[in-house]
Amino acid sequence: MATREDMKEWVLVALRSLGGKAWPSDVAKYIWHNYESDLRGSGTLLYTWQYDARWAATVLRKTGKLKAVHGRRDLPWELA
Numbered sequence: 001m002a003t004r005e006d007m008k009e010w011v012l013v014a015l016r017s018l019g020g021k022a023w024p025s026d027v028a029k030y031i032w033h034n035y036e037s038d039l040r041g042s043g044t045l046l047y048t049w050q051y052d053a054r055w056a057a058t059v060l061r062k063t064g065k066l067k068a069v070h071g072r073r074d075l076p077w078e079l080a
Helices: 006-017 025-038 045-062
Strands: none
Touching: 006 025, 006 045, 025 045
16 A cells, blocks of 8 residues: 655656656656556545645655755756
8 A cells, every 4th residue: 555655756756757857746647647546545645645745855855865946836846
């Protein structure tokens, strides 16, 4: 069963597949298209996964895997 923790890896996989940089909506589309069945079978994650993807991006920034955005919302997510 998929968990919130899986979202960190899914965000990284999505960004790698999208050329290393993408808008959150494009990352969400990638996750839905590639992990829909995991999300549907995950229980409550199905209802929170888009929030959890943003949480994962924040964690990945803090660990240096994504570039910092310094609170800006007009920048795409980008691998470090």
